[in-house]
Amino acid sequence: MTASDQKTLLDRVAALVEMAERAGADAADAVVMRSRSSSVSVRLGKVEGTESAESDDMSLRVFIGNRVAAVSATVGADLAALAERAVAMARVSPEDPYQGLADPARLARDVADLDLVDDTEIPADRLKEDALAMEEAALAVPGVTNSSGAAASAGSGGLVLATSHGFVGQYAATRFSRSAVIAGEGTAMERDYDFSSRLHFADLEETEKIGRTAGERAVKRLNARKVKTGVFPVVYDPRVARGIAGHLAAAINGASVARKTSFLRDRMGKAVAAPGVTVTDDPVKKRGQASRPFDGEGVAGERLVPVENGVLTAWLLSTAVARELGLETNGRGVRASSSVNPSATNFAIEPGEAAPEALIAGIKNGFYVTELFGQGVNLVTGEYSRGASGFWIKNGEIAYPVSEVTIASNLKDMFLRMTPANDLDRNFGTAAPTLLIEGMTVAGE
Template identity: 40%
Template sequence: MSEHLEAAVDRLLSRAKALGAEGADAACVDRKSLSVSVRLGHLEAVESEESRSAGLRVLIGKKQAGASTSDFSLAALDSLAERVVAMAKAAAEDPWCGLPEPNELARDPVDLSLWDETEPDIASLEARALESEAAALAIPGITNSGGAGAEWGASQVFYGASNGFRGGYRGTSWGVGLSTLAEKDDHKERDWDSDSSRFVKDLRASDAIGRRAAERTLARMGATKLESCTAPVIFENRVASRLIGFFLGAISGAAIARGVSFLRDKLHQQVFAPGFTITDDPLEQGGWSSHPFDGEGLPVAARNLVTDGVLQTWLLNQSSARQLGLTSTGHASLNPGGSPGISSSNVRVLPGRLDVAGLQKEAGTGLRVVETLSPSFNPNTGDYSVGVSGLWFENGEIVRPVNEITVAGNMLDIYARLVAGNDYDGRSSLQCPSLLVPSMTIAGA
């Protein structure tokens, strides 16, 4: 852990205390990135970025305030502390603010295998991008490239508070991706593929990424409109996670406390279909959202959000837990210079028995969604509609690509009948297989 981050946190906390803060927490973040983009075999851009920020929150009675700076000089840190203490003294009261008690804090954080020691270089990133693009352009029918890229990123975080907590962690990321185009008889289609990982050795082969992008593009050629109907709809894994994203927002303690969630009365009730389980594991080795403690220094642990279709918990930080008369679930997210937010970690929809092809066969005839556009969602009622393009299948077999379609339904009804596949998209912290909704309203031509 970089010593300058820890030193900045200590400086902010000591100055805040000296200026009259009754409580305080501080977080410092250091980020670096290197990316390369190519198109049609030529290097287009190389970008290298470095940024860092130091944030301080001060509590005086039931008042709080916060701010941040990118200047780590002692004078700037001292000035930040003075400004935030003055802001806290003038702030309105917040009855729910406060730090955890010392006996509640996380102890002995574990190594979560988030850091790759491999040093990035421009040449190797360029080679990965070029290889993916060349593989795509070699596929008959692909007429152009939207560009390919490869990137590396690293971040380090250190958090401390006046209750005695000190802790930090760091992580790396690697990625390769591209988009491809096909054109025939004035009809154009575009699609993409990508991969990302904490460790460069775990990335899929670049040529395989390119070929997959090409295959997906060609599968969409000749798309036609679809007559309006009601039919089964399969959301492919790389768009299915958005359905679960609405669920995660709806069980946020902040939404529940404000009464603006369509799930506000559903705790410990059947929400999803029997057999449907969703887990959340902040301690997953190498996970995209893994962290050894939450944004308030509290311990974290794996838990089920949904078990056999039954909603098990809200996502709570200290503030929302106090409002609801509950205990924090360790889901506070770090917000340097502000009040802690709320976030899930590594969420996983447990797999069903069928892959996406098996879901098609089970559904018989219906729509397989490969892309969503401009979703409309009402968090109070759960009403949902979204523009989509995809593949129409009959008797379990794809027969033609389709576009300019809207699908709609209510999330309570969708969740109650949702069927999980077993094919995961591993690019994000929300691991979700393809999902089958046995029937949805489809608006077409």
């Protein structure tokens, strides 16, 4: 986003807020969310698709007492008409005692530079070259017989926000990604993938490494077996462990707590994970995949430790949700068109002390999970049941590939039996190291 673009959008949202007040709003905020992206996908040496997309979505929230209304439009819309329409809607909306702008004292005063933007221009030809190089590297792995394709993309997004409390700010972030999915042929076909996504182009994994890793992972899964049903320790590869972290983030989301749809809603101040397990959420991490200098309400965020030494210490909160719970926002509000809801930022299950190999070495019989299927997670009760594939652990070593099994437990018990390894990769908005979880049901034959 150029300086000229920034000024134009900042002026536009500020003018929209002013017009809303003139139309009768007690308070208002306006936001523009920008998105730019381009991508190229290939399969078996040929381009399968090229895409480019741009959007500038503007929304206005107005408050009249405890009544709120929101409208959305393109940035070229008639601002006066948009403001009048929003105010008219608010006048007839039901009252909501928790709605309103964030406390002015919580607003970000200085917008920190988090190094989220890389101005490198990546032409479509380079995206094509990268995608082809990944696939070529994957197909060169002995045992690989087919490809589901490879893709490379570049894009950017940003937010421009103004409130009637006097806040005006903007930020942007770029994103570059590469991915490859490799498959075999016939009834014994196996597939796997690798990818890299970064804010800065130079930080991406090399194309040859991504392709080679995808191919090697697919080949390792050949000749998978089934296993007998039983209760075993389960080790989650970091790729799937991030899903466990995501379930925890959802369970401590203040909106779920307020609506009584979280299985952790009554656990504040109590042990929800094994001793030694710590979880962090950091919106102001430099070059963080989910970093932002302020949230969707203009509130400055700080590093949060929602789980410390296994004990639940905080919810993820936006302004309205915090008020409903009798608390104060901690800057986790995310703008989704015309609404604001709490969400995690750079959320991580912090690493433990043992290497993954050490965790595996202590297992006589167990399951190392590399892929999960299905949506069998109930965040109201914590019940957990997923289809899975991976590798069997025998006498402390990876023995052979396994498929067509189901793993089941309850997230309440899983968190309390969880041991993190020391291999955390923070290059994800939701991150986790290898996780060992004792006593899960593995259903096979």
